[in-house]
Amino acid sequence: MGTLESLLLGFSVALQPDVLWYAFLGCLVGTIVGVLPGIGPLSGISILLPATFGLDTTKSVVMLAGIYYGSQYGGSTTSILMRIPGEASSVMTCIDGYAMAQKGRAGAALCIAAVGSWIAGTFGVLVLTLIAPPLASFALRFGPPEYTALLVLGLVFLAYMSSTSLPRTLLMASLGLLLGTIGIDNMTGHFRYSFDIAELGDGIGIVPVAVGLFGLGEILSTPSANVVGKVIAPKLRELLPSREEWRQSAMPMARGSILGFLIGLTPGSAHIISSFLSYAVERRVAKHPEEFGKGAVAGVAGPESANNAASTGAFVPMLALGLPTGPITAVLMAALMIHGVSPGPTLVNEHPDVFWGFVASMYVGNLMLLALNLPLVGLFVNVLRIPYAYLYPLVIMFCIIGVYEVSHSIVDVWIMLIMGVVGYGLRKFGLDPAPLVLGLVISPTFEMSLRQSLIMSNGNWTIFFQRPIALALIAVCILLLALAAQSLIRRRKDWRSKLAEAEAGESG
Amino acid sequence: MTLRTDHIVGGAFVAFGLVVLAFSGDLPTGSLSFPGAGMWPKLVTAALILFGLMLVARAGESAPVASLTWTDLPHALRVVVITAAAIALYQTLGFMITMALMLFTLIFGTERRHPLPAAAFSVGVVALTWLLFSVLLKTPLEHGTLGLLGF
Numbered sequence: 001m002g003t004l005e006s007l008l009l010g011f012s013v014a015l016q017p018d019v020l021w022y023a024f025l026g027c028l029v030g031t032i033v034g035v036l037p038g039i040g041p042l043s044g045i046s047i048l049l050p051a052t053f054g055l056d057t058t059k060s061v062v063m064l065a066g067i068y069y070g071s072q073y074g075g076s077t078t079s080i081l082m083r084i085p086g087e088a089s090s091v092m093t094c095i096d097g098y099a100m101a102q103k104g105r106a107g108a109a110l111c112i113a114a115v116g117s118w119i120a121g122t123f124g125v126l127v128l129t130l131i132a133p134p135l136a137s138f139a140l141r142f143g144p145p146e147y148t149a150l151l152v153l154g155l156v157f158l159a160y161m162s163s164t165s166l167p168r169t170l171l172m173a174s175l176g177l178l179l180g181t182i183g184i185d186n187m188t189g190h191f192r193y194s195f196d197i198a199e200l201g202d203g204i205g206i207v208p209v210a211v212g213l214f215g216l217g218e219i220l221s222t223p224s225a226n227v228v229g230k231v232i233a234p235k236l237r238e239l240l241p242s243r244e245e246w247r248q249s250a251m252p253m254a255r256g257s258i259l260g261f262l263i264g265l266t267p268g269s270a271h272i273i274s275s276f277l278s279y280a281v282e283r284r285v286a287k288h289p290e291e292f293g294k295g296a297v298a299g300v301a302g303p304e305s306a307n308n309a310a311s312t313g314a315f316v317p318m319l320a321l322g323l324p325t326g327p328i329t330a331v332l333m334a335a336l337m338i339h340g341v342s343p344g345p346t347l348v349n350e351h352p353d354v355f356w357g358f359v360a361s362m363y364v365g366n367l368m369l370l371a372l373n374l375p376l377v378g379l380f381v382n383v384l385r386i387p388y389a390y391l392y393p394l395v396i397m398f399c400i401i402g403v404y405e406v407s408h409s410i411v412d413v414w415i416m417l418i419m420g421v422v423g424y425g426l427r428k429f430g431l432d433p434a435p436l437v438l439g440l441v442i443s444p445t446f447e448m449s450l451r452q453s454l455i456m457s458n459g460n461w462t463i464f465f466q467r468p469i470a471l472a473l474i475a476v477c478i479l480l481l482a483l484a485a486q487s488l489i490r491r492r493k494d495w496r497s498k499l500a501e502a503e504a505g506e507s508g
Numbered sequence: 509m510t511l512r513t514d515h516i517v518g519g520a521f522v523a524f525g526l527v528v529l530a531f532s533g534d535l536p537t538g539s540l541s542f543p544g545a546g547m548w549p550k551l552v553t554a555a556l557i558l559f560g561l562m563l564v565a566r567a568g569e570s571a572p573v574a575s576l577t578w579t580d581l582p583h584a585l586r587v588v589v590i591t592a593a594a595i596a597l598y599q600t601l602g603f604m605i606t607m608a609l610m611l612f613t614l615i616f617g618t619e620r621r622h623p624l625p626a627a628a629f630s631v632g633v634v635a636l637t638w639l640l641f642s643v644l645l646k647t648p649l650e651h652g653t654l655g656l657l658g659f
Binding site: 050051053054165167168170171174175177178181185187188190192193216219220221222223389390392393394396397398400401404405408410413414417420421424428429430431443446447450451454455458459460461 | 535536539541543545548555556562563566584587594603610611615629641649650
């Protein structure tokens with residue numbers, strides 16, 4: 001079956017009324033999650049995960065993915081109207097978006113952000129449609145050594161791309177890998193670090209760790225007294241940008257879409273990195289860079305397009321290779337696995353309705369978000385009027401329900417609380433919790449593929465250098481490590497350290 | 509010498525790694541041709557210790573510990589204690605009572621908001637959530653062993 005026929009099959013699934021309804025629900029919740037500061041897409045997806053247990057696989061994943069890309073749309077609203085990023089990826093939009101709002105162009109900034117997000121999201125899905133199936137076919141050639149090399153490359157790439165230091169990122173990833181070893185060893189049946197707690201026999205789940213680190217951890221780090229802000233409410237008739245504003249935003253949207261999608265393919269917080277890089281690129285290529293920070297249209301159009309394209313790009317490795325590039329795709333993978341569907345190279349052939357239904361739903365979802373975000377912006381602004389003192393207890397309640405309902409285990413809820421405290425500590429000391437979650441997710445696959453590789457080579461570790469694909473992946477790892485070591489030894493500021501400085505400066 | 513944040517972080521992870529290694533004694537490492545259950549955890553723990561040591565070695569680039577602000581700690585501690593109490597009571601009292609109490613304690617006790625709106629918000633939100641999950645989403649929430657307000 002060709003791509004077009006497959007996509008038509010996808011649309012026949014995605015356009016069913018009940019699938020459309022769940023796509024709409026996901027987009028709506030995602031927009032609200034994005035609008036509210038302190039609640040990220042990860043918490044939103046994790047909290048709503050139990051609510052999808054009664055649904056079939058396609059509806060579940062369509063709704064959860066809608067929350068993910070919907071939150072990227074919604075994140076811009078608070079950035080533009082309050083100068084508070086609803087999402088980490090909207091930090092850059094705060095600068096010029098809020099400056100535009102102060103000049104009376106809030107509506108135009110919101111419209112440019114929404115249209116840019118729609119163009120980038122649709123572009124991302126289009127490229128995903130074209131490259132995911134051939135990539136999945138190629139990945140069928142992967143055996144345990146190739147998967148081991150790919151996972152090593154993923155971790156090295158994550159560390160290289162990280163805006164914090166390389167040892168810090170790898171330290172967090174190692175902690176995640178270690179947490180992933182808790183429970184019964186699948187190959188020998190040994191209990192590892194479970195301390196006679198029966199619930200730990202199955203290992204530590206992704207949901208309690210992710211909700212604890214990102215949901216509760218964020219709340220603990222945000223005292224309610226610090227959340228104040230004045231909301232600028234735009235009128236509906238002010239939403240249309242001028243012809244000049246459209247002209248100024250066209251190229252930044254195009255550049256942001258391409259840059260965002262490419263960065264989305266790589267491990268790490270791609271949607272955050274992409275918006276920072278897009279802002280830097282736009283400032284570099286601008287004819288009037290002095291306008292940046294004072295309401296430059298390109299400073300809104302570029303980053304908003306980039307973070308949406310990145311969130312779509314992140315689905316490519318998840319769907320085609322079965323590898324998560326970040327904690328959000330990891331939780332989406334967990335959702336698929338709960339429904340008995342394993343993402344990876346076989347997904348396209350074994351569950352074409354799920355794969356193509358999901359892809360087609362993203363075309364529809366992006367259109368829905370455009371329709372939701374522009375006329376209903378006044379409604380979403382009202383959500384921001386709920387005092388934080390009332391809002392965060394509500395989020396804690398949903399965190400508890402979300403974690404408990406996954407497996408009705410109170411131990412999981414305790415793990416969430418412990419992880420919340422850990423998340424608070426990590427933030428205090430400037431450590432990024434995202435690599436920890438990624439390490440936790442890939443740990444079982446990593447261990448299994450490494451042990452299988454060693455067994456099939458009879459203990460000969462050079463197996464990773466004897467197979468062409470594995471060798472190529474290891475060579476890229478060595479290249480990246482050499483580049484990282486070079487800047488480490490020379491203590492020279494490369495683009496990553498400049499990015500870290502910009503990130504610290506803008507979010508601080 | 510100024511104590512810096514990476515001294516604390518690196519040192520804590522090295523100590524944690526050593527404790528994990530001490531607990532890993534009975535896990536068989538196996539051989540390269542047949543790795544045992546202990547090989548991967550020990551390998552990862554070694555990496556954890558190594559990166560912890562690297563942080564300590566490069567700690568000079570991090571901020572002094574004295575520059576950390578802890579003004580948010582009392583609020584965080586109160587939230588943790590109240591959430592822990594709610595988790596401890598969740599399976600006994602069930603969703604409705606535990607969550608209403610938790611919301612009220614957080615809003616009235618921690619945030620010092622007026623008790624009447626706090627109580628109305630707590631009860632209203634819990635009832636709506638129960639309806640949403642149990643009726644619309646067909647995912648019954650915890651009734652509690654005492655069966656109070658279990659519906």
